[in-house]
Amino acid sequence: MAATPFDPAVTGLLDAARGPLHPAAAQTLLAALATGWADPTRRGPPGRRARVMLDTGREVLADAMGVRPDELSVHASPEAALELGLAGLRHARRRVGTRVVAGATERSVLLLQPGAEEPVAVDHLGRVDASAYAAALAGGGVAESGVAGSGVAAAVLQSANAEVGTRQPVAEVDARCREHGIPLLVDATASLGRDPVGIPHSCGSVLVADAATFGGPPLGLLAVRTGTRRGLPGPRREAEQGREPAPPWVPLVLAAAEAWRQTAAVSAEEERSARELVDRIRRAAAAVRDVEVVGDPDDRLPHVATFSVLYADGEVLLDELARRGLTVASGSACTSSALLPSHVLAAMGVLTSGNVRVTLPLAAVSPTRAADVDRLCRELQDAVATVRRRLGTDDL
């Protein structure tokens, strides 16, 4: 393992939807602080240097997404990229309609957009039904309208769900969107960099990724394929293909590009080992009494494992595992700031209480990953029993 310029303190980290930087990306970031700090729009030597570095970073990241550099823009967060990507499609098609067809397990930032109020239902595994989705595209389903495709501004589908790992039928939905001439935004924020086969090539009019998923800083990557109609209200924006008022900070973009290079170089081995660890967690959880393992067992992200524990409290379970040196996440209501259960778990009709979610860090980021998973599998039974005893539910 390369020497790290800082200690990211990752021992026991099993909640790495946003993990620490890949060590090589951290080194790139430090180096770029000295050379790439300038505003890339300036004409002087520092600005020109920063511009060259930004172009290089963009080329790498565009290649990662299977698009051309001039189709890609970089944004402050994946949420900002998702919001902007959808806003661009909606604005361009505002005379066609305002409705947004989306799956019920899309990220909240998309489901909260106007027009996405009636998402397409998912099954028990968290997958949208492609024909129900197609019916919604055709204007059928819940909302009633006349002509086929009428009223729909855009469609949104995640490549896979970040909370439960289930992959979505992106290729099939993409084909249906093309039939109707409706632009599709593919949210690949949970997949790109983790799931090599998870994103069917050339799907979608718009593709969004999160550099943190492959060990970079949490930048949003927004690719809009050439020929896609898009626009934004308000004055023209100069930077990032007309999508941002200012260019991104170049050192961050370079760090993201380096993270991609490193992660892509070992993606097959990374996926294989993550999948094996996740399978181990799912088996260990399934062996505990009254635990429901959720999400598709096979057609899924390699690095996410989720289960719900009956007669237990998500918050207490998290604390109990933290006491044992293991950091996990939860979709239970008691762990959310809004005190609402995860909309993903609720849409799937699975238990939301006592929920535990593991998002594995990259092996390159956490040398103790396999040992941490072993420890979780070993301690889970006892941790659950402890929590149930404390709640007085161990006799149920």
Place this chain on the structure above:
Amino acid sequence: MSGAEPPSPAEGRGRRGGPPVVDARGSRCPVPVIRLARAAQGLAPGTTVVLLADDVAAWSDVPAWARMKGHTVSLLEDDGWTEYRVLLGAPRTDRGQADSST
């Protein structure tokens, strides 16, 4: 930690020999499901138990619990709360059965 509370006498038989009623309005997840499970404990298959709850999590958790345990549940929305009518099925031991679904 209100899940640790002992089964209250109010959770006994409902009015005039009707089904047992658990009034969990005002308590949050996972308490409604825990109290419901406790009320259902030891009752014969075919018995009905009623839960009143206003916690949003119960809306997904009670049907999920019923599915895991082989019970049947019907929901009746009332003003600001929900009545869950649970028809108890045959007891079964379950171990992470979701893996084998579909």
